[in-house]
Amino acid sequence: MAHHSIRIREARTHNLRRLDIDVPRAQVVVFVGVSGSGKSSLVFDTIAAEANYQLNETYPPFTRNRLPKWARPEVTHIDGLSPVVVIDQRRLGGNARSTVGTITDIWTYLRLLFSRVSTPHVGEATCFSFNEPAGMCPTCSGIGEVVASAVDRFVDLDKSLNEGAVLLPGFAPGGYWYSHFADVGVFPLDRPLRHWSRNERDALLYGARAAGASAKRLPREYQGVVERFERIYLRSSDDMSERKKKTLTEFTRSEMCPDCHGDRLHKESRSATVLGHTIGEMARMEVSELAERVKGVTEASVAPVVSALTDRLQAMVAIGLGYLHLGRSTTTLSGGESQRIKTLRHLGSSLTEMIYVFDEPTVGLHPHDVASMTDLLGRLRDKGNCVLVVEHDPAVMAVADQVIEVGPGAGEQGGTLVYQGSFEGLCRAGTATAAALRQHRRVKEDPRTPRGQITVAGATRNNLKNVTADIPTGVMTVFTGVAGSGKSSLAGELIDQHDAVVIDQRPVSANRRSTPITYTGITAPLRKLFARHHGVAAGLFSANSDGACPGCQGLGTICTDLAFMEDQETVCDTCQGRRFRPEVLRYTVDGMSIADIDDLTISEAIHRLPDRAIVRAVRHLDEVGLGYLRLGQPLTTLSGGECQRVKIAKALRDSTAPALYILDEPTTGLHMQDIDTLLGLLDGLVDHGHTVVLIEHNLDVIRRADWMLELGPGPGKHGGRLLYQGPVAGVTGTATAEALHQDGT
Ligand code: ADP
Ligand code: ADP
Ligand code: ZN
Ligand code: ZN
Numbered sequence: 199m200a201h202h203s204i205r206i207r208e209a210r211t212h213n214l215r216r217l218d219i220d221v222p223r224a225q226v227v228v229f230v231g232v233s234g235s236g237k238s239s240l241v242f243d244t245i246a247a248e249a250n251y252q253l254n255e256t257y258p259p260f261t262r263n264r265l266p267k268w269a270r271p272e273v274t275h276i277d278g279l280s281p282v283v284v285i286d287q288r289r290l291g292g293n294a295r296s297t298v299g300t301i302t303d304i305w306t307y308l309r310l311l312f313s314r315v316s317t318p319h320v321g322e323a324t325c326f327s328f329n330e331p332a333g334m335c336p337t338c339s340g341i342g343e344v345v346a347s348a349v350d351r352f353v354d355l356d357k358s359l360n361e362g363a364v365l366l367p368g369f370a371p372g373g374y375w376y377s378h379f380a381d382v383g384v385f386p387l388d389r390p391l392r393h394w395s396r397n398e399r400d401a402l403l404y405g406a407r408a409a410g411a412s413a414k415r416l417p418r419e420y421q422g423v424v425e426r427f428e429r430i431y432l433r434s435s436d437d438m439s440e441r442k443k444k445t446l447t448e449f450t451r452s453e454m455c456p457d458c459h460g461d462r463l464h465k466e467s468r469s470a471t472v473l474g475h476t477i478g479e480m481a482r483m484e485v486s487e488l489a490e491r492v493k494g495v496t497e498a499s500v501a502p503v504v505s506a507l508t509d510r511l512q513a514m515v516a517i518g519l520g521y522l523h524l525g526r527s528t529t530t531l532s533g534g535e536s537q538r539i540k541t542l543r544h545l546g547s548s549l550t551e552m553i554y555v556f557d558e559p560t561v562g563l564h565p566h567d568v569a570s571m572t573d574l575l576g577r578l579r580d581k582g583n584c585v586l587v588v589e590h591d592p593a594v595m596a597v598a599d600q601v602i603e604v605g606p607g608a609g610e611q612g613g614t615l616v617y618q619g620s621f622e623g624l625c626r627a628g629t630a631t632a633a634a635l636r637q638h639r640r641v642k643e644d645p646r647t648p649r650g651q652i653t654v655a656g657a658t659r660n661n662l663k664n665v666t667a668d669i670p671t672g673v674m675t676v677f678t679g680v681a682g683s684g685k686s687s688l689a690g691e692l693i694d695q696h697d698a699v700v701i702d703q704r705p706v707s708a709n710r711r712s713t714p715i716t717y718t719g720i721t722a723p724l725r726k727l728f729a730r731h732h733g734v735a736a737g738l739f740s741a742n743s744d745g746a747c748p749g750c751q752g753l754g755t756i757c758t759d760l761a762f763m764e765d766q767e768t769v770c771d772t773c774q775g776r777r778f779r780p781e782v783l784r785y786t787v788d789g790m791s792i793a794d795i796d797d798l799t800i801s802e803a804i805h806r807l808p809d810r811a812i813v814r815a816v817r818h819l820d821e822v823g824l825g826y827l828r829l830g831q832p833l834t835t836l837s838g839g840e841c842q843r844v845k846i847a848k849a850l851r852d853s854t855a856p857a858l859y860i861l862d863e864p865t866t867g868l869h870m871q872d873i874d875t876l877l878g879l880l881d882g883l884v885d886h887g888h889t890v891v892l893i894e895h896n897l898d899v900i901r902r903a904d905w906m907l908e909l910g911p912g913p914g915k916h917g918g919r920l921l922y923q924g925p926v927a928g929v930t931g932t933a934t935a936e937a938l939h940q941d942g943t
Contacts, residue, residue, distance in 0.1 A: 201223060202222065202278075203222050203223055203278055204277070204279060205220050205278050206245070207274045208273060209272070211243045211272050212613075213609055213612055214236050214240060214613045215613040217613065219240075222599070223278065223553075224579065225585070226576060226598050226600075227584075228587045228588075228589050228598035228600075229241055229586065229601075229602050229604065230589065230603045230624075231604040231605045232606075232607060232630050232871050233837070233868055233869050233872045234612060235612035236604045240604060242555065244273055245555070245586065246284050246553075247269060247270070250282060252279065280551050281553070282554075283544060283554050284555045285541055285554060287533035287561055294343070294529070295329055295340065295341065296528045297481075297525055297528060298485075298528060298531070299524030299525065300329070302539060302542060302543065303510065303543075303546075304510045304514075305327075307503055309323045309326030309333075311492070312467075312472055312477050315499070315500055316472050317470065319470075320466055328342075328462035333464060333467055334464060335455060336457075336464060337456065340462045340463070341462065342454070342461065342462040343460070344454075345446075346450060346451060346453045347424055347427060347432075348450055348451045351449055352365060352427070353365060353403075354391070356390055356391075356392060357391065358389055358390050358391070359385060359388075364379075365449075366445070367445055378426070379423060382420055385402055386398075395412070401413040401422070402422065403422050403423050403424050404422040404424055404425070405422030406420065407422060431449075461481070462478075462525075463478065473491060475491070481523060481524045483524075484521055484914050485521070486520030489520070492507055517542060517571065518563065518571070518680075520913070521681075521682040521913030521916070532562055532686070533562065534560075535681075537556075537557075538574075545574065549583075550581055551583065551584075552584070553586065554585045556586070556588065556589070558866060559587060560594060561866050562681055564680040564683075564895045565897065565933075565934075566680050566936070568591065569593075572597045575587065575594075576597065590865075590869050595631075596621050603615075603616045603630075603631050605630055606629065610826075616629050617629050617631075630869065630871050631869070631870070633871075634871050634874075639897070639898055639941075641900075641938065642903070642904065645903075645904035646674075646904045647672075647673075648670030648905070649670075649671050649672030649673075650670070650671045652696050652858070652889075653666065653667070653669075654666065654688065657687070659687045659688075660687040661682075661918035662687050662691070663918040663919050665691075665918070668923065669692065670904070672888075672889060673889065673904035674892070674902070674903045674905070675891050675906065676900050676903040676906045677892065677893045677906075677909065678906060678908045679909035679917065680913055680917070680933050683909040683917035684909045685893045688909060689862065689893055692891065698859065699857055699858065700859075700862075701846060701864070703866060704841065705834065706833045706844050707833045707834065708834070709833075712834070713796075714800060714827055714830075717833060717844070718819065720816065721740075723809060724807075725737075726811075727809050728792055731785070739782065745782040746777065747770060747772050749770045749771060750770035752777050754777040755770055755775065776793040778793055788806050790806075796828065796829055799826050800820050800827055800828075800829065801820055804817065804825075818848075822844075822879050823872070823875045827840075837867055838867055839864075839867035839872070842864055846880075849883060849888075850883065856887040856889065858888070858889045858891065859889065859890050859891070860891045863895075864876060864880075864899075873899065874898075877902050884904075897937060897938060897941050900934065904926075905924065905926070906925070906926045908923075908933075909921065911932070926938075
């Protein structure tokens with residue numbers, strides 16, 4: 199039986215409140231609602247999770263054990279599912295062998311082309327594969343870069359050997375390697391390295407490889423510090439421990455391969471040409487240019503290859519990625535670029551009746567580029583798929599076959615279905631999204647007066663064409679321009695030339711035990727509050743000392759060491775995860791034990807624990823709209839937008855001297871209503887005397903800025919110029935001016 203919809207009954211995942219909904223299949227369905235309302239809980243954690251769970255169940259146990267584990271969502275009934283592909287903004291991964299060319303399969307066609315028609319004629323297509331022994335550059339094994347010792351970081355010149363001048367682990371006095379160079383009797387052990395002669399230092403570092411008298415006096419078997427280090431860390435093929443990896447990042451750097459200069463291929467393949475270009479040159483051309491060039495290959499024997507190649511290159515241009523080049527390592531792509539590449543890979547597939555789930559596909563896209571993205575969504579649907587999109591951009595809602603709003607508020611105030619229907623209908627509805635859509639927006643009429651300015655001079659990073667820009671201080675400035683025009687590159691220069699604080703969406707903490715309590719430092723004030731209330735010692739309320747559960751020493755969990763596998767963590771039987779001894783939990787304040795405090799939200803804490811130290815510490819989190827977080831909620835569960843707001847709260851709390859703050863696409867993950875809150879916070883930073891620079895495409899943000907810089911006119915080498923700097927109201931003739939105009943400003 200064919201299903202026309204995904205039927206969901208009584209979904210209870212996270213904050214969903216027994217949500218019943220029928221989501222139509224074979225349509226583009228856009229899910230909206232304020233941040234924290236439950237969109238992801240419904241789309242990712244219920245629909246995608248259940249589909250993946252059921253799919254995994256169909257495999258034999260042997261296979262199942264090797265697949266990612268999906269928790270079964272809390273829902274009474276779902277039917278009408280099919281396999282789900284989640285296309286999120288997770289970056290394309292850290293494999294150095296993966297490039298734009300390999301991940302899109304375009305490289306396969308390009309090397310096929312070279313193997314057939316290049317001069318001189320070289321043979322197999324594998325000769326052009328840097329992932330195969332036949333093709334790879336032997337020096338860098340096809341990576342294009344080599345890991346080299348950062349010798350300048352090895353020693354502290356102001357110290358003597360006896361004071362630990364060699365900074366590598368194990369090379370200081372008492373370390374395993376120390377005697378290997380200290381005992382040879384050639385080096386002055388107590389003299390700071392700065393006062394050694396050049397050839398003494400070279401002998402220490404490079405041993406017999408160095409020239410000079412000192413090196414000659416060394417015993418034949420002496421190995422210089424650099425040689426030793428490289429043997430232990432670079433030339434050993436052992437699996438490395440975390441500690442070793444850390445040392446490696448600290449004391450080495452990547453350098454371009456001295457042999458292939460980044461082309462990754464061995465010598466013969468590097469010099470073969472098609473249309474007068476080597477494959478390396480083609481890998482460095484912008485995709486849009488390459489698409490034109492390869493059409494010039496007219497040999498009939500390769501017509502199918504050329505046509506497959508052209509199709510794929512043009513598809514990249516069509517989704518606004520024509521400014522990338524095939525040799526670009528995927529690890530350097532932004533989240534938005536990664537997402538568009540993943541989409542592209544699925545467009546080429548002939549699967550139908552799949553469910554595609556997108557997480558904010560417009561991230562990183564200028565309004566000018568959004569149409570190419572919505573086009574893609576429509577094409578996936580037209581191939582017979584169900585396309586579910588979580589998105590805040592009205593331009594995407596406008597192309598939806600159906601819009602579903604979850605709300606009305608965030609967290610416990612959300613989790614219900616508040617609207618389902620057409621976009622036109624939504625505009626007339628009484629929801630938070632509808633209200634935001636109806637608001638009339640205008641460019642700021644009275645921008646703040648700058649207090650001064652800082653200059654970025656002669657910026658040439660990536661595609662920037664010797665840009666010199668003045669950034670006014672004491673105001674809010676926005677960098678705009680189409681995707682790939684050079685905004686992030688300019689921000690990077692700004693950070694390097696002037697110290698700036700970057701407020702990004704990266705996790706606040708990687709430590710699972712870090713919570714709003716530990717982050718704001720209210721552990722001690724909380725203990726004191728309980729101690730004062732009952733006239734007992736504060737240490738009693740510490741899970742690290744007197745009050746700790748004896749079963750788990752106050753950790754709440756027990757770690758079982760399983761030798762060869764990852765440690766297994768289970769909830770402590772003695773305290774059920776509450777961390778304290780039972781007698782400690784009998785002491786209460788306002789009816790709550792010290793363990794109950796974890797369940798309080800920040801807003802509740804402010805009302806129920808009127809302690810000055812506590813209120814002062816958590817107040818800023820409430821002010822940035824995070825009052826709904828629970829005090830004991832691990833910070834690792836926060837979304838990107840929430841992490842960013844935690845960082846803004848910290849900036850509001852800590853910074854006294856005027857500072858420069860840079861935010862890259864701060865509206866990611868935020869509903870229009872939340873954007874207003876965010877802008878209020880940023881206004882607060884500026885009112886405190888700080889300078890704020892935003893990289894943004896969101897028109898509401900652009901309208902509220904005091905000043906704007908636009909880069910362009912196009913992406914990649916067609917961009918990198920400063921098109922405009924001045925008040926937002928003054929911009930004309932650019933992509934942003936046009937977008938503002940079309941949006942009714
Ligand atoms: P949205 O996608 O609309 O921003 P979410 O579905 O991410 O909202 O979150 C809805 C609610 O569920 C929020 O209150 C959030 O804190 C909570 N939540 C999200 N993920 C988890 C989780 N892994 N565990 C517990 N609560 C969660
Ligand atoms: P925007 O922020 O406006 O989207 P970027 O500053 O990220 O633009 O990129 C400008 C140009 O520089 C683009 O052509 C992009 O492909 C290129 N670029 C960005 N980062 C890198 C990098 N790490 N390596 C090589 N090229 C890069
Ligand atoms: Zn090489
Ligand atoms: Zn315990």
